[in-house]
Amino acid sequence: MLALVFVALVLLGTLAGAVACFVFLPLLPAIAAVIVGVPLVPWLAVTLYGLVRRAQPIRPFDAAEQQRDAAGLGGEGRHVRTADGRIVEYLVYGSRHPDARVIVQIHGAGTTGGWQCGMNAALCEELKLKGIAPSMPGYGYSDPLPGRRIADFPRDLEAILEAEDVGEFMVEGTSLGTAHAMAVAWHFGPDRCVAMGLNVPYLSEPICREFDFQHDGDKLPKTDARAWYQAWNFVAADLMYRAPLISPPARHMGGLPDGGKVKAERPWVFEALGADQRRLVVRGTQGQGWDQFSYDVNTRWGFDPREIETRAVAVWYAEDDRQCPPSHGEWLAGLFESRDSVTTSVRCLDEGFGHFTFLPSLGSEFRTGEETMPATLLELAGEARSAGESES
Template sequence: MESLHLEGGRVLEFAVRGPERGPAVLFHHGMPGSAVPMDSVFASATERGYRLVTYSRAGYGASTPLPGRTVADTAEDCRVLMDHLGVHRYLVAGWSAGGPHALATAVADSPRVSGVLLIASFAPHDAEGLEFVNGMGVQNHVLFGAASRGERKERAIVSQMAAVVRDGDPSDLAAGMASLLPHVDAAELTGVYGADNATHMNHGLAAGDDGWLEDLQALTAPWGFDPRGITVPVELWHGALDRMVPLAHGQWLAAHLPTIRAHVESGHGHISIGVGGLGDQLDRLRYRTS
């Protein structure tokens, strides 16, 4: 893990995995999450020669909190990070809550971003014609329901959920998240991915819950950019069984982003769609950008 010092005294934590001269990919993690690479997710990409850049959004891991940050603010941090790494052209990928941040990076660093990969991404909270929480499990109804009740309530809910996630056994976590997990996701969470994800999330929450709270607020506020203005190729992958970010979110994005190509997988959920397939998903995106 490395640290980049930003203006204002903030620190951005990041890591780089894969061949030094491979095609660069900036990967935006979910909520909660961190820069800790997950081999169960990234191996299919690094084995094909991709160079994966991960980072911890503000408030997660060793990254300094940034109260009130927007999705667009995070994209600006990422633009500075890619400057620091000397990357001249790259792809962006985002899973779950990372999806909006991937789209934002394509806007903030449009001269260098050649394509966007969205995996089970959220649509805007105020998206016209979308009932944001419809089809979500109970925990997400509670989490996003707190967003309209003020910061004190948001912080209380996030704190309760973080206490369950932090240092939890993957099997216990799967049982506690049952309403969010179709069988294919539960199987992944209790397998190799579950151990990877526990390390990834525990690092993100080690210093506190600020990152999760800031993510919740950023996702449910205006993002700070219009995703419909993106002109580079966008590949979207969404599981039809997803109960964390229901398929309706992917369908909204597919209907409103002009350069998007959507792949709906009938037998996949929120987790299974992102485990083991990253290399193939990036190859398909890269083919479109060449």
């Protein structure tokens, strides 16, 4: 009896299963579509938003606006048009004497030449230096250059130096700007670029792989920023620099591992960065979408710093830097110190300020009462010149 009941239940279950398959089979694609589509819809929406933002033109360049902005920072706003038709902005400050020594000061990521001008204008005046602070492509008032390499940057500077009638000059870079400063020294050679200053430097991917150094550039997407699926870069740029309660990034830097002490003891550092980050996207955030998240820009420079022949070099790095590993600064310092023909200044500090160690320590502007890169480069350039004359 029990066996018959069991067989009957099995037959009924099989029949019910067959009926259910025919009844619910048309719903299976819909169920699958829901499972896949729920996460897919926002992904498509965000990608579409990024593609639209990427396609939108940036604001037209307004020379009068740029000049007013630069005046508020203690400098003069100027620009050049490159051979390929791009606008490159730069600020001029410090000494106006026609025979003044020239220093080119290059900003880091998420900032512009305006930041360099604001920090250095008074100092350059005291040191009788003419300061020139260009903004990289896609930063501030400069036009973007999608797909650029850092080795391309000296060509922008060539147009500026020609417009300003500059022969010899010194170059200083901060963070991302150190890679650009090295490109400048590499491109122009020691007879024109007479001194180079690297403030919290980092190294390119090939060198990091060669010496097994930490390399955070690996976190960036390793594809051409011009690929359609890199549209998320432009969403990220809008969030970072336009979104209420989020932008600009400087407002959150106090929460970084090396930001707490800076916020407590040198609050002007993040205040100045925040003001300049608003200037950074004055013509739109698209420039940051093209540049700041580009693997090629940040890691594959297009030149080897070992080929630099500049005879006066300063390398300043922080032992507690969480953004540009100190091993990079140590390697660069060793590279130039090992050359008998190079006069060097190497500083390695561990004061709790990390990546921000060598920014103004007494207020929002550099002062002659603190050790500064421009003053150091002036001294090094003089020593290198004297050494060269004695050898000849």
